[in-house]
Amino acid sequence: MSTADDIETLASQLSDCAHALHRRILQAMRPPAAPQAQIQALFGREVALRTCANGLYLDAARLAASGLDPARQQVLAVTVRAQQALERIQHIKDVFDFSAELLALGAAIASGKPEHLLRPLENLKHQLATLGHAPP
Amino acid sequence: MRQCSSAALLCCASSCIVLLGGCASSTPQTAAVRDFASLAPKLQSYHELTERYRYTYQREQPFLDAAADAAERQQDQQRQQACDDFVKLQSGLLAYMQALGQLAGDKQYDMEDQVKALASGIRAWPEQGLDDRHVNAFAGLSRLLARSVTAPAQQAALQHLLRDAAPAVQQLLDAMQNLLRLYQRSSENEQAIVLGMLETELPYADPQRQRLLRALAGVLQQEKRKEYHLFGLRSTLARQHLETIAERHQALLAQLPAAPAPQERP
Numbered sequence: 001m002s003t004a005d006d007i008e009t010l011a012s013q014l015s016d017c018a019h020a021l022h023r024r025i026l027q028a029m030r031p032p033a034a035p036q037a038q039i040q041a042l043f044g045r046e047v048a049l050r051t052c053a054n055g056l057y058l059d060a061a062r063l064a065a066s067g068l069d070p071a072r073q074q075v076l077a078v079t080v081r082a083q084q085a086l087e088r089i090q091h092i093k094d095v096f097d098f099s100a101e102l103l104a105l106g107a108a109i110a111s112g113k114p115e116h117l118l119r120p121l122e123n124l125k126h127q128l129a130t131l132g133h134a135p136p
Numbered sequence: 137m138r139q140c141s142s143a144a145l146l147c148c149a150s151s152c153i154v155l156l157g158g159c160a161s162s163t164p165q166t167a168a169v170r171d172f173a174s175l176a177p178k179l180q181s182y183h184e185l186t187e188r189y190r191y192t193y194q195r196e197q198p199f200l201d202a203a204a205d206a207a208e209r210q211q212d213q214q215r216q217q218a219c220d221d222f223v224k225l226q227s228g229l230l231a232y233m234q235a236l237g238q239l240a241g242d243k244q245y246d247m248e249d250q251v252k253a254l255a256s257g258i259r260a261w262p263e264q265g266l267d268d269r270h271v272n273a274f275a276g277l278s279r280l281l282a283r284s285v286t287a288p289a290q291q292a293a294l295q296h297l298l299r300d301a302a303p304a305v306q307q308l309l310d311a312m313q314n315l316l317r318l319y320q321r322s323s324e325n326e327q328a329i330v331l332g333m334l335e336t337e338l339p340y341a342d343p344q345r346q347r348l349l350r351a352l353a354g355v356l357q358q359e360k361r362k363e364y365h366l367f368g369l370r371s372t373l374a375r376q377h378l379e380t381i382a383e384r385h386q387a388l389l390a391q392l393p394a395a396p397a398p399q400e401r402p
Contacts, residue, residue, distance in 0.1 A: 008318065015325055022332060029339060036340045040201075043336045047204045050325040054192070055211050057325075061318045062218050 004060045011056035014106050018049035021102075024095050034092055045099045052106035101127055165391055166240040169294060172384045173237025179381075181374035182226050182312055188367070189319045190219040192326055199333040222315055229308050229381075232301055239294040295392060302389055309382045316378065320371045327364040331357065 025042050028034040104120035193212035200208055334357045341350050 004314070008321075012321065015321070018325070018328065022328065025336060029336065033339070039336055039340075043332060044201060044203065046332065047200070047329050048207070050329055051204060051207045051211065054322045054325050057318045057322045058211065058215055058218060061222070061315055062214075 007056050007060040010109060011053040011060065014049055014053040014056065014109070017102055017106075018046050018053065021046045021049065021095070021099055028092050028095070038092065038096075042095065042099060045103050048103055049099075049106050052103075052110040055110045098127060165388075166291070166294065168388055168391065169236050169240035169298075172381075172388055173233050173240060175377075175381050175384065176230055176233040176237070178377040179226050179230055179233075181370065181377055182316065183223065185316060185319050185371060185374050186219055186222045186226070189222075189322065190216060192322065196326055196329055199330045204329075225308055225312050225315075229305065229312070232297075232305060235297060236294065239297065298388060298392055299395060305385060306382075309378065309385070313375065313378050313382070316371065316375050320368075323364070323367055323371070327360075330360055331364075334360070 021042065025039060025046065028042070029039060033039075101120060101124045105117070105124055108116040108120050192215060193208050196208060197205065334353055338350060338353050338357070341353070343350065
């Protein structure tokens with residue numbers, strides 16, 4: 001897989017996560033609807049994820065993006081699981097925590113600095129592990 | 137005297153035709169190249185979509201909050217610069233296709249003009265005993281002659297261009313196809329940002345006190361949906377156009393005779 005393909009796949013993965021988050025937001029808007037401030041904050045995160053994704057699409061388009069490092073494959077796998085987890089989360093508080101970690105990961109990827117990647121990646125993996133033990 | 141020189145000219149033309157007869161006709165390959173070159177206007181859709189991609193931020197801006205706006209503005213600068221390069225890909229391919237078109241036949245039109253001028257010049261000599269039939273025959277012959285003299289050189293130049301440019305053209309086409317796909321994906325996120333903002337804000341607008349706002353936002357929502365739907369169709373079409381160009385180019389290369397062996401030196 002070439003670097004440009006890799007970056008495009010990552011961007012698509014982040015877009016999918018944003019999509020999953022959007023579905024959760026719509027769910028939270030159903031009666032009894034969550035307060036507007038919460039919805040706006042969550043939507044802000046969705047937009048930030050999409051902005052990250054579009055930044056990566058731009059990188060892929062420029063074919064000039066430097067390789068992130070082997071962690072990329074790991075990130076890919078984690079974002080796939082994150083997207084699935086987002087679908088399962090029942091409580092809006094968890095959606096908040098979860099989307100914050102996802103966003104930090106997205107920002108680290110978009111900044112193209114592998115050294116910033118490790119912490120959000122570990123946090124997200126930890127969260128996924130916790131959710132994995134919780135009943136679906 | 138004039139009649140005599142015209143007859144000599146005709147005679148000379150005929151003998152040349154006999155000599156060069158074998159190379160006189162347009163080969164199936166030049167016809168295929170002309171067909172390929174005629175696809176050049178289809179590159180316009182790539183250009184349009186690149187320009188649309190360039191203005192992503194301007195379309196999103198009214199729907200962004202302060203934090204998102206700052207991030208998008210930064211991205212916008214990079215996108216502007218990149219789009220300058222993306223547009224150049226198309227102009228390179230366009231120049232290539234036009235050059236092929238000229239080598240495969242456009243020059244012929246220039247010659248036809250010259251032949252016509254010659255023919256009308258002959259017509260201006262009414263008392264020379266040359267009737268229309270002769271004039272037409274002369275025009276036809278000189279056209280064939282002009283072609284047969286230039287055809288072998290053009291054919292060689294054509295094959296040279298096709299062969300030498302093949303790897304670069306393939307790369308350009310690949311890159312442009314990739315870019316169109318990436319524009320599409322980026323636009324999907326743009327659509328989600330624009331429509332998502334309306335979708336998450338509208339239900340919280342007070343139906344009584346903000347009736348006007350709700351109505352206007354509802355209309356905007358419909359228009360935006362239509363706009364993104366149309367973009368999707370244009371994007372699909374542009375990708376099909378590029379695919380056609382890539383396939384036809386591949387077919388041309390497949391018909392190309394093997395490269396002449398390098399001349400042996402004593």
